[in-house]
Amino acid sequence: MTEYDVIVIGAGAAGLMCAAQAGQRGRRVLVVDHAKKPGRKILISGGGRCNFTNYDVTASNFLCENPHFVKSALAQYSQWDFIGLVATHGVAYHERDHGQLFCDDSAKDIVNLLLAECDQATISQRYRCEVHDIEQEEAGFRLKLNGEPVRCQSLVVATGGLSMPKLGATPFGYQLAEQFGLKVLPTRAALVPYTLHQEDKTRFADISGVSVPCSITTESGVCFTENLLFTHRGLSGPAVLQTSSFWQPGEAVTIDLLPSESLKDVLVAMRDKHPNQTLKTSLSRLFPKRLVEVLIARDSLPDKPLKQLDDKQLDQLHHYFHQWSIAPNGTEGYRTAEVTLGGVDTHAISSKTLEARDIPGLYFIGEVLDVTGWLGGYNFQWAWSSGWVAGQHV
Numbered sequence: 261m262t263e264y265d266v267i268v269i270g271a272g273a274a275g276l277m278c279a280a281q282a283g284q285r286g287r288r289v290l291v292v293d294h295a296k297k298p299g300r301k302i303l304i305s306g307g308g309r310c311n312f313t314n315y316d317v318t319a320s321n322f323l324c325e326n327p328h329f330v331k332s333a334l335a336q337y338s339q340w341d342f343i344g345l346v347a348t349h350g351v352a353y354h355e356r357d358h359g360q361l362f363c364d365d366s367a368k369d370i371v372n373l374l375l376a377e378c379d380q381a382t383i384s385q386r387y388r389c390e391v392h393d394i395e396q397e398e399a400g401f402r403l404k405l406n407g408e409p410v411r412c413q414s415l416v417v418a419t420g421g422l423s424m425p426k427l428g429a430t431p432f433g434y435q436l437a438e439q440f441g442l443k444v445l446p447t448r449a450a451l452v453p454y455t456l457h458q459e460d461k462t463r464f465a466d467i468s469g470v471s472v473p474c475s476i477t478t479e480s481g482v483c484f485t486e487n488l489l490f491t492h493r494g495l496s497g498p499a500v501l502q503t504s505s506f507w508q509p510g511e512a513v514t515i516d517l518l519p520s521e522s523l524k525d526v527l528v529a530m531r532d533k534h535p536n537q538t539l540k541t542s543l544s545r546l547f548p549k550r551l552v553e554v555l556i557a558r559d560s561l562p563d564k565p566l567k568q569l570d571d572k573q574l575d576q577l578h579h580y581f582h583q584w585s586i587a588p589n590g591t592e593g594y595r596t597a598e599v600t601l602g603g604v605d606t607h608a609i610s611s612k613t614l615e616a617r618d619i620p621g622l623y624f625i626g627e628v629l630d631v632t633g634w635l636g637g638y639n640f641q642w643a644w645s646s647g648w649v650a651g652q653h654v
């Protein structure tokens with residue numbers, strides 16, 4: 261029977277990072293994946309340019325039942341370490357809003373970087389490989405790869421979350437955790453667009469493609485100021501994706517369509533200067549015209565000359581645009597979600613090594629764990645940090 265020091269299941273971001281590190285320590289590593297090739301999510305990430313990390317990464321950028329869990333790995337292998345690795349490989353990158361770092365050319369550069377790091381005599385890779393019959397032995401694990409029995413001392417589960425099943429996402433990691441008696445916290449799609457109730461969907465269909473800066477606040481009080489994008493299915497854009505991780509089914513979200521100014525002040529100033537200007541014309545100076553038309557029709561806003569609007573109506577308009585409330589029907593689910601909330605409960609995992617506390621040699625890294633980053637490169641940073649840390653211990 262072939263024996264390895266380490267078998268990593270999942271050749272995604274976390275698995276390849278872990279394999280590279282373990283291999284560099286001289287461990288004999290096998291990376292297996294049921295997909296045809298490695299890093300498929302990396303390739304499509306960040307619109308094909310992979311938002312691979314962020315200049316500003318702290319534990320507060322992550323959702324996890326145990327909020328301190330991510331601290332150790334992020335400190336052991338930080339964004340600066342990964343940025344250094346990117347520079348070593350000569351990958352050109354640039355910063356966008358909020359410290360997000362993207363490749364200049366292609367996300368392929370990141371996959372190539374990881375494969376170059378894994379290009380060592382100690383590491384082999386197998387694709388189109390199904391993993392079955394995992395059993396714990398006295399000094400490690402025995403499993404079957406496409407029916408062939410193999411052994412390893414350390415087994416690393418890097419099979420990711422459930423988002424984008426078309427790209428090979430499976431619940432394998434959760435099932436394995438449960439097989440070993442570990443708790444798996446309920447999962448749901450996150451960083452995902454909202455769908456709308458039929459009436460709103462029809463109304464907003466006409467403004468599909470319109471994007472506005474705004475602040476969106478969930479019922480739990482979490483607020484993100486970013487762009488909102490109307491689509492033919494519902495609401496998307498970074499503000500929506502960010503809040504979707506905090507939104508619960510049935511809740512409404514409150515949208516401030518003019519977060520940096522007071523609408524009442526602006527309308528009063530306009531009324532003083534152009535008293536005969538209609539509300540529609542006035543609002544169209546602040547928001548996309550097509551959005552104004554839809555809102556006026558949807559909510560019967562008083563489209564009169566400004567001089568005919570009294571203080572009460574101005575207050576109502578102010579409230580409407582600063583606290584526009586809409587109840588999503590749901591989300592687009594795993595089909596388009598970037599990540600999965602929930603997963604393997606971190607309470608049973610060592611934050612310092614990523615090893616299951618009660619199962620020596622079994623490691624969980626990356627998105628399969630109950631660790632979900634905000635939009636902005638945080639999910640990849642978690643994959644790099646957790647993969648690197650496990651790679652030092654397997």
Ligand SMILES: Cc1cc2nc3c(=O)[nH]c(=O)nc-3n(C[C@H](O)[C@H](O)[C@H](O)COP(=O)(O)OP(=O)(O)OC[C@H]3O[C@@H](n4cnc5c(N)ncnc54)[C@H](O)[C@@H]3O)c2cc1C
Nearest residue numbers: 270272273274294305306311420428432626627637639640
């Ligand atoms: C469209 C999209 C865009 C994204 N953009 C960004 C971004 O720009 N920045 C960012 O930080 N995050 C982004 N993310 C999130 C990021 O891709 C993930 O958080 C990250 O890839 C998780 O890494 P991972 O290694 O844990 O899992 P993955 O990268 O998903 O890798 C898991 C691997 O396990 C394999 N696998 C699954 N089941 C099995 C099985 N049963 N047997 C064998 N192998 C299996 C899969 O084929 C896959 O190769 C994006 C996600 C999506 C879907």
